[in-house]
Amino acid sequence: MKREYSLALILFFSTQTHAEGWDFGEKIAVAPVNESSVFQHLDATGRKSIAMSEKVLAVAWEDNRDGSPQAYVSFKPAGSNVFTSAKRISSGQSAFAPTIVALQEDRFLAAWEQDSAIWARWVTPSGLGPSVKISGSNATQVALATQDGQHIIAAWCQRAGKFNRIVTQELKAGAGEELIRIGKLKPVDVKPPTDDQSYPMVAVTKIGTVIAWEDRRHQHTMLLYSRAATRGNFSEPQVLNEVVKKSDRYGRGNGVMRVALTAYGEDKVAATWMDKRGNQTGYDVYAAFSSDGGWRFGINELVQDSFADQYAQWHPAISGDAAGRVIVAWDDDRDDVSSIWLAWNTGEGWSTNISPPAASGEGVKTSPSITLDAQGNLHLIWLEQGEENGPGRIMYAMGRNRGEPSPPTQQSK
């Protein structure tokens, strides 16, 4: 019965895939390794493990090929079907959750957690800049974003007394390989934390910066966001997710986690996250839009379609472009095995979900990260496991834009 249902879905979705905006090519291994004791991870904060400059695609990940978890990058020139060999960017005893952002002239900035501090360096296909420690001690979960390809906003969690607190630092390229800090490190919320703040995410538009994060000050996890005009102070934190409390007697609110942000269109911002307001079906993927650069977000929208009602969704990632497209990727196992699923804003809501052929079928596929390039092509990476709990391997596929018109710009509601 389930097989027949799946076949019907595949037939339905295959026609949908062809009718929609992207034609997906074959998958390519990003950083092949043979040893079953090597585990690759794509766990950048906000799922920003992939970035596209004008002519180069870059991927950042963590694996333990050198005997301990370390951060690596690899590049693929546009038009090539091969990634460069892995370049290790971290040192120290261990490194986790590297993230990467594209800058001007096919340069990238990578940042990661190394021995409980945040480090960053320039990376290009032709070489690596020097590693720079940009945080104090007890720091984790770094996110990066840029609007102009020159100035970068970094945000991370740093210990402040008993709790983690979200802090932010502006960076820019100096002469040569220099990484310059502009202004001081500052907390996003000026009030000292009363419980943990974690997993910050940043989006930058021409009119300012928005940072969203997980916050436990109300004795359950909520998503808060704060906005600052360029070089200004951050606003009082606002709540991003609609809180559903199911009982007056027990519990303090539904679960939410792992917010991701993207800038899109002209000074607009979209957010996605995992949300457990549903009763028995695990986390769902929700999203919200801001048409004013992050001052105000609209209503929360359920992203996945009704075919996924009974399944838990994990690892949502988001990417937007200047033409107004916003696309969300995640994994769920509605087809009996975990596959990557996509949905995009149509201007009237969210599309029917599709699973690219390269990122579905046999084997477990999880942990997507996506980016749209200037032509509207979709670049997708994910972790692929031959068997459940086997070692993950990073795979890549490109969805070529078929020239469909971009959706009308979504407004805050």
Place this chain on the structure above:
Amino acid sequence: MRGRLWPCIVLAAWATVVAAVSYADPPPGYAFLHYDEALKAARQQNKKIFVYYGRYGCGFCEKTNKESFSDPALKKLYTRHYVISYVDAESGRRLVLPNGERITEMELGARLKAKVTPVFIYMDSDGKSLLKVPGFQTVQDFIKYDQYINGEHYKKKSLEQFLSQPR
């Protein structure tokens, strides 16, 4: 004498608060270990593992804590029979799995295919899942699950078969 006692009382109260925030929401008074620590301890002690997969602020977790885990006899039984572990569904805390892989507690939930909180998972000393029970459970429920697991009935019967047999 009384003056010397006050700092101790304040320190003890502060330690209780710190202990309360260092975990998400497990019931008080239980010596929960992190998942990877529990796996090691279970192998050392040749004990089975009881995993409480919960969420900060979760209503049915709180109900279970107040109505079931507050029972002293249940606490004694589970502390004697199991190495007990609490996993925070939304935590980024890193764990080392037996195969050497490092993942977060949130990722563990994804791999356990945990849809709701709480979920109670009984494992053998190697971390193999023997029984997974979602949602609120009464003291009597927990006692029956213990009889099923600790009596090793899971080797021959499903939980449903075990529960339906006359006693």
